[in-house]
Amino acid sequence: MSDVEWSQVEKEVAQEAFERAYERxxxxxxxxxxxxxxxxxxxxxxxxxxxxxxxxxxxxxxxxDYKYSVLIFVFAQLVKEGWLHLKELEGLEKDKLTKIAALTRM
Amino acid sequence: MSDVEWSQVEKEVAQEAFERAYERxxxxxxxxxxxxxxxxxxxxxxxxxxxxxxxxxxxxxxxxDYKYSVLIFVFAQLVKEGWLHLKELEGLEKDKLTKIAALTRM
Structure with missing residues (x-):
């Protein structure tokens, strides 16, 4: 998943969620x-x-590692470990959220 | 300086001084x-x-490093750094004490 597959809004949501998890x-x-x-x-x-x-x-x-190519996996790990809630990723497109949720159950 | 050049009394003094410096x-x-x-x-x-x-x-x-071959240097360093006092090495033969004292001034 490359840079271009993330809209500007998604990038903002991702950046904020990433920083929040990191801070926690x-x-x-x-x-x-x-x-x-x-x-x-x-x-x-x-x-x-x-x-x-x-x-x-x-x-x-x-x-x-804030790279759009791996961000789905990073978020799944952060959710799994409890540093992030799935609902803090709202604003990402449904397909990404579904993937993240699925990965957290693995 | 090898093992045999340290008398039993010297070994006891050395061991105790070494442990005291380490503890400090x-x-x-x-x-x-x-x-x-x-x-x-x-x-x-x-x-x-x-x-x-x-x-x-x-x-x-x-x-x-508690090896008799290097102990003179170890003690000189410990005295220099303040972890040991020269007088805590009393009981070692004069030659060793003189060497240690000289090394601490280098």
């Missing part, structure tokens, strides 16, 4: 890091936090 | 991680903490 996930991450760090009492906990951050950084880098 | 540095690290984490408000801060942990983990892995 980032805020949850920050909260979790602060909580985890506050319970550190020994070196192993410190390296567990380091491993956690390494994994999350890698995941986030890969996941938030 | 680890405790300081834990305190710093907790403090840094408590001030995180955005994603960049989170990745700065991650970078900090990556660097410290690498440094610590390399630094705390």
């Amino acid at each position: 996930e980032i805020n949850a991450l920050i909260t979790e890091v602060r909580e985890r760090a506050s319970t550190i009492t020994e070196l192993d906990d410190t390296w567990l936090l380091h491993d956690f951050l390494s994994a999350r950084r890698h995941q986030l880098d890969g996941k938030y | 540095e680890i405790n300081a690290l834990i305190t710093e991680v907790r403090e840094r984490a408590s001030t995180i408000t955005e994603l960049d801060d989170t990745w700065l903490l991650h970078d900090f942990l990556s660097a410290r983990r690498h440094q610590l892995d390399g630094k705390y």
Whole structure:
């Protein structure tokens, strides 16, 4: 699915939904890091936090890829993980919404 | 300087000093991680903490190398960085103490 298959309105809906999900996930991450760090009492906990951050950084880098060719899959993953609600994607054409909904059930 | 050049008494002094320095540095690290984490408000801060942990983990892995062949250098570094006091190495033979003291001034 290329750039041209997204109308201007759809692009605006997509951009906003994408940013909203990103903000939510980032805020949850920050909260979790602060909580985890506050319970550190020994070196192993410190390296567990380091491993956690390494994994999350890698995941986030890969996941938030705003390309129209993969956006359907990105949105399906975000809905599945709870960072986005399907209704926040209203404004996209029906075909895209159906695909996203179907993917979230896989 | 090999294993055989350290007497039993020296080995005990060295082991205790080594562990004491390690404990101090680890405790300081834990305190710093907790403090840094408590001030995180955005994603960049989170990745700065991650970078900090990556660097410290690498440094610590390399630094705390309990081998008699390198222990003079390890102690000199620990004294230089403030994790150990020269007087905590009393019990080592004079030649070793002189070398460590000289290395800390380099």
